[in-house]
Amino acid sequence: MSEIRTELDDIDIIEMFQQESSKEKAFSFLVKKYQERLYWHIRRMLVNHDDTNDVLQNMFIKVWKYLHDFRQDSGLYTWLYRIATNESLTFLQQQKKKATQSLSNHENFLENTLRSEKGFDANKLEWKLQMAIQTLPEKQKAVFLLRYYDEMPYEKMSEVLETSVGSLKASYHHAAKKIEEFIKGN
Secondary structure, eight states: OOOOOSSSOOOHHHHHHHSGHHHHHHHHHHHHHHHHEEEEEHHHHHHHHHHHHHHHHHHHHHHHHHHGOOOOOOHHHHHHHHHHHHHHHHHHHHHHSOOOOOOOHHHHHHHHHHHHHHHHTTSHHHHHHHHHTTTSSSHHHHHHHHHHHSSSHHHHHHHHHTTHHHHHHHHHHHHHHHHHHHHHHH
């Protein structure tokens, strides 16, 4: 009796995806393997569950459309992270454009979104951290989240964000300082 594999490595998924007869099955494996990690990566950037699901769905639509062109210059996970990060940043920029208000009002919108989350307590350090993260510019937020929560090495982050390691280190340092100042002031 042959054993049914529930998880495939990335190369197997990509090879299966290239064959029309197993394309959908390969994509299901890919989604199952990475959906939760990508959800939490996006969620930390966007805060709101519904927005996160929308961006995650858009991200997987792009993956479906472009996986056959994936050149394997980087790992599959790195490529997926890059798409998830770019989709999240695009979503945040669209939200800013939709809100014909000032930047501070947009920041208030993000803070109010966070405050409306179940279990929110502004006196708890983890919520203060989340509020501080929401005040960061999008690129600094992405760098901080990848490094702090995902513990992603700068070299891998450089592939995901297509930015130099030095620039990423500077962004993380500035983000950490802003977060520290925010927490001390609140």
